[in-house]
Amino acid sequence: MDAIADTAQAALDAARELRPTFRGDLVLPQDPGYDNARRVWNGCIDRRPALIARCRCTEDVVAALGAARARGLEIAVRGGGHSIAGLAVADKAVTIDLSGMAAIRVDPSTRQASVHAGSLLASVDRETQRHGLAVTSGFVSHTGVGGLTLGGGFGWMARKHGLACDNVRSAEVVLADGTVATAGDTDLLWALRGAGSNFGVTTSFEFELHPVGPMVATGTACYALEDGAQVLRALRELADEAADETTWAASIWDADQDTPVPAEHHGKPVVTLTFVHIGDVDEGLRLGRRLHAVASPLAETVGPVTYLDLQCASDGAWPHGVRRYWKSHYLWDLPDAAIEVFLARGNATGKEHPPIIGSLQARGGAISRVGEQATAVGHRGAKFEFLTASNWTDAGEDDARRGLIRTFADAMARYSHGVYVNNLGTEGEDRVRAAYGDEKFTRLVSLKRRYDPDNVFHLNQNIRP
Numbered sequence: 074m075d076a077i078a079d080t081a082q083a084a085l086d087a088a089r090e091l092r093p094t095f096r097g098d099l100v101l102p103q104d105p106g107y108d109n110a111r112r113v114w115n116g117c118i119d120r121r122p123a124l125i126a127r128c129r130c131t132e133d134v135v136a137a138l139g140a141a142r143a144r145g146l147e148i149a150v151r152g153g154g155h156s157i158a159g160l161a162v163a164d165k166a167v168t169i170d171l172s173g174m175a176a177i178r179v180d181p182s183t184r185q186a187s188v189h190a191g192s193l194l195a196s197v198d199r200e201t202q203r204h205g206l207a208v209t210s211g212f213v214s215h216t217g218v219g220g221l222t223l224g225g226g227f228g229w230m231a232r233k234h235g236l237a238c239d240n241v242r243s244a245e246v247v248l249a250d251g252t253v254a255t256a257g258d259t260d261l262l263w264a265l266r267g268a269g270s271n272f273g274v275t276t277s278f279e280f281e282l283h284p285v286g287p288m289v290a291t292g293t294a295c296y297a298l299e300d301g302a303q304v305l306r307a308l309r310e311l312a313d314e315a316a317d318e319t320t321w322a323a324s325i326w327d328a329d330q331d332t333p334v335p336a337e338h339h340g341k342p343v344v345t346l347t348f349v350h351i352g353d354v355d356e357g358l359r360l361g362r363r364l365h366a367v368a369s370p371l372a373e374t375v376g377p378v379t380y381l382d383l384q385c386a387s388d389g390a391w392p393h394g395v396r397r398y399w400k401s402h403y404l405w406d407l408p409d410a411a412i413e414v415f416l417a418r419g420n421a422t423g424k425e426h427p428p429i430i431g432s433l434q435a436r437g438g439a440i441s442r443v444g445e446q447a448t449a450v451g452h453r454g455a456k457f458e459f460l461t462a463s464n465w466t467d468a469g470e471d472d473a474r475r476g477l478i479r480t481f482a483d484a485m486a487r488y489s490h491g492v493y494v495n496n497l498g499t500e501g502e503d504r505v506r507a508a509y510g511d512e513k514f515t516r517l518v519s520l521k522r523r524y525d526p527d528n529v530f531h532l533n534q535n536i537r538p
Contacts, residue, residue, distance in 0.1 A: 080146070080165045084123035087140040087167065095136060097129040097173050110170070111162050113151075114215075116396040117471065118159030122149065127170040128191075131276045134169055134247045138274065141167040142249075142529065149532040150274050152190055153217020157399055158498045160270075163532050169274055171219060179204055184282040185242065190219035190275050198384045206282035207380060209237045214385040215393070222278060223269030224495035224534075225450045227458070229349045229383065230285060232438030233317040238266035238450060239443055240281045246273040249529040264520045267449030267494065268509065270533040271517070272524045286380030290350040290357025294370035295334050298416065301325065301344040305412045305433070307367040308346060312435035312456065318352030319360065324432040325416060334371040343371065344416070349383065391464075398475045399462035400482035401496035402489030403455035407433070411488040418461070419481030427477040429463040449517060451509040452491035459485050460496060497534050505534045 081102070088099045100110045101124055110125045123146060126137035141148050151161035151170040162168050171191035178187040181204040188197055195214035201207045209230040211221050218237075226237020234240065243257035244265055254273070256262040264272050296304050308323045315321060328334050328343045346364060350357025354377050361375035378386075404411065418427050434457060441453050461481040463474045494508040506514045514536070521528070522538040531537075 080123050083144040083146055084167065087137075087144055087146065088124055090140050091126070091136055095126070095133055097133050097170075098127040100125040100127065111168070112394070113154035113156075113159050113161050114393050115157055115159050116394045116466075117398070117468075118162065120159065120162040120164050122162050122168045123165050125168045125170055127173050129173045131245065131247065131253060134171070134274050134276055135251050135253065137167065137169050138247060138249075138529075139251050141169075147532060148529060150219075150270065150530070151217075152219030153193055153215065153221075155213070155216045156220060157397065157496065160533055166532065171274070171276065172217075174276060179206070179282070181206065186280045186282055187277060188218055188280060189277045190217075192218045194218060194221065195385060198381055201282055202286055202381055204282075205284055205286060207285040208240050208280045208282050209234055210384070211237075212384075212387050213391045214388055218278070219275055220270070221495065223265060223267075223275060225267050225493060226495075227434070227436070227440075227493070229289075229320055230283070230351055231440055232315070232320050232436070233351060234283045235439045235443060236450060237280075238269075238448060239439075240283075241266060241278050242281055243279045244269075244275050245277045246275050248273045249525040249527065260520055261524065263447075264449050264517060264524075267451065268517050268534075268536060269449075271521055271530055271536045273530065285351055288354050288377045289380050289383055290354045290360070290375075290377055291348065291383060292358075292361045292364055292373065292375035293345055293347040294364040294367070294373040295328070295332065295343045295345050296368050296370055297338065298325075298342040298344060300368040301342075301416045302409070302412055303368050304344050304346050305407065305415065306409070307363075308433065308435070309407045311348075311363060312437065315435065315438075316350075316352065317438040319348055319350045319357070321435045322347045322433060324430060325418065326430040327428065333374070338371055342416075351380070395464045396466060396468065396471065396474075397462065397464040398471075398478050398498070399460055399496065400478050400498065401458060401460045401492055402482065402485055403452045403491040403493065404433070404457040404459050404485075404489050405455055406488070407457060408488065411485065414484045414488075415459075417484075419477070419484040427481070428465075428474070429461055429477050429481060431459070431461045431481065434458045434460075445510075446513065449509065449513060451494070451513055455491060458493055458496075459489065461485075494534050502535070502537070505536065508534065 147166035174189040174191040
């Protein structure tokens with residue numbers, strides 16, 4: 074109790090110190106808005122920070138960081154609060170909440186955008202599309218720009234224009250000692266492009282933009298499980314031959330009443346094959362023929378959509394507040410043995426259908442043409458990202474759901490090498506190292522010693538100095 078009381082008093086003292094000049098809001102556990110302020114995307118996360126500093130400007134960030142450090146309080150950083158591990162909040166810590174720092178300024182003449190780190194992807198897409206431009210972002214529009222970009226940032230544009238972090242030209246960062254630095258063509262920028270949460274609080278980015286939209290082409294077909302192996306072998310070939318403008322993906326799940334397949338397939342596994350083409354729309358629509366060439370689909374949709382609609386199309390499947398868990402690996406090939414495991418979802422007998430999904434997303438293109446040591450992002454040569462996930466509402470299902478996910482992920486691990494750091498849960502230092510590889514991890518440790526020798530920023534996928 075004494076430790077808890079000491080932490081509470083330290084947080085109260087920090088808030089009193091900050092209030093005279095702090096432009097944002099300071100939220101303590103006794104304040105009416107506290108429970109809403111500490112809530113994050115993953116409903117499994119239920120943590121109680123000692124203080125939430127909802128910053129409005131870089132000066133607020135500097136002040137909150139200094140007040141927390143002076144009192145020995147741990148520091149978490151929140152952008153969109155979208156990490157599966159809930160890294161934006163921690164018990165008895167100070168959360169530096171950037172969600173109030175969401176200004177976006179687009180310069181169409183230079184095709185650049187200044188984006189504050191608390192912005193959500195939907196806002197960036199909306200502002201850039203006013204000028205027919207965009208930057209690579211993720212697949213769920215209520216994700217925060219900061220966390221996505223600092224871990225890499227994969228999306229539908231990545232095969233053509235690189236990861237989100239590849240399009241960062243400079244960034245403003247509050248370092249552990251309170252210094253405000255501009256990272257541009259420096260070791261710090263190298264580290265921010267893939268491991269950025271370890272090196273400071275990034276408050277804004279300067280992004281390079283690219284012409285995209287307003288219309289793009291997309292298509293999805295659903296197939297019966299018995300055609301799954303044929304579909305995934307086709308995915309392997311389609312990904313190899315795809316233009317940079319095209320991204321292919323496949324998934325498996327149990328069809329429900331909202332899945333557009335005949336009713337007799339509800340409750341049964343279905344395999345999907347999806348393409349998105351961000352180039353010429355007519356050229357992209359012709360890819361729809363490939364969906365029929367693979368196998369006879371149970372259902373399909375092919376057509377033009379706005380880029381903005383594409384970017385929020387998955388939002389409904391990934392809502393806030395639902396309990397969820399996932400695990401991920403990079404695959405450097407998709408052998409038939411991996412296809413068999415994928416279709417069984419890790420169940421050796423293949424006779425049961427666990428309530429989890431599996432997905433395979435093709436990478437390559439511009440991602441792989443950036444040198445492996447050019448940024449902190451790891452494993453640019455991977456061909457696919459594998460992810461297995463589940464969501465539910467009953468806390469009593471937590472252990473069972475996580476166990477199913479781990480079984481599936483462990484079964485796919487024998488065909489994998491490396492992992493996307495943004496998809497890591499709480500998995501330990503070995504998995505963080507695996508996200509970068511030994512050579513890159515060693516360089517990151519060295520830079521951590523330079524920029525954050527006391528490991529102030531450790532409530533993340535941590536690289537210890």
